[in-house]
Amino acid sequence: MKALVSLVSLSAFLLVALPGPLYKYGVVDLGTAFTGFKFGVFAGIAALILLVLQILFKRKTVTLSSTIMALLLSTIAIAIPLSMLNKGKSVPPIHDISTDLVNPPEFVAIAPLRADAPNPVEYAGVEVATQQRAAYPELQTLHYPQSKSELVEATKQVIDHLDWQLVNIDANKGIVEATDTTAWFGFKDDVVVRITDNGSKRLVDIRSKSRVGGSDLGKNAERIHGFIEELDSILAK
Structure with a gap:
């Protein structure tokens, strides 16, 4: 026995x-x-x-x-x-989270890497945005006084600190793309950061999307929260 x-x-x-x-x-x-x-x-x-x-x-x-x-x-x-x-x-059964729900940052260099992924690179639209808005109302566009070049460099440091794979940096357009691979299952989730000028301030938007799975179990929202915390920490130094 x-x-x-x-x-x-x-x-x-x-x-x-x-x-x-x-x-x-x-x-x-x-x-x-x-x-x-x-x-x-x-x-x-x-x-x-x-x-x-x-x-x-x-x-x-x-x-x-x-x-x-x-x-x-x-x-x-x-x-x-x-x-x-x-x-x-x-959490809602979604896998595409963005701080900008009207005009989410687009994947550029990462798009070919997702060619065979079950989840398409395109944003799913109003239904997903509605579910996200109800579940994660705190995730909104960020405002910073630093220059675009400073924010691009800080974003690169965040990606390094979080041990993501850097895929693309377009400093002129303020676009940074990376991939985060989860430890246990090895899921690949993609992230794009967009930095734009708005008068004397810069607008920063982050989008995180899973390549597979209907629900991300809240992982993409957690990833964006982690990114924001790390970015604020770096900029405060």
Whole structure:
């Protein structure tokens, strides 16, 4: 019984932990990866049930270390997918976020890199803008007194600090493009920053869009927030 509990709890953990790297390196497709999550939850629940049965009917085989390990692995296997599910329910099912919803910054150099991506490079339009406005009303065009060249250089520093891949800089047009690759699944999300003159101030807009997936689980909005915080920190020095 002890061996069975350990095996099932370990299997549950692996069904949740491995899909990310397996998808990242092209071993499985995204649908298969998420199916692993589902079976990981089922296996985690099964492991907890088996553990309870072991404690009730096979108490002599129970050890503190094996019990803690089974609880830990099973809890992780159940908690991670459920946490992602709850996150998905708390944010709109969109994957294209911009501080300018009327005239979002356009991808230029990144556009060819997204040629085979399931999510098209074009902005989805009014429906997405309406959902974003309701979920992230704080994301709006930024205003800075620094020159365009200073903001382009600061943006480049932000991209370096955040460990994104710099794709393109057009200092004259005030356009900077980059790609952020997520650690677990290796999802590639693209970012474009647009800096324009507006009298004595500069307007800065940021757009972040996922290449795959219907919902980004709030990741693109979080990425823009992180960019703004880092940019403000650099400019304050």
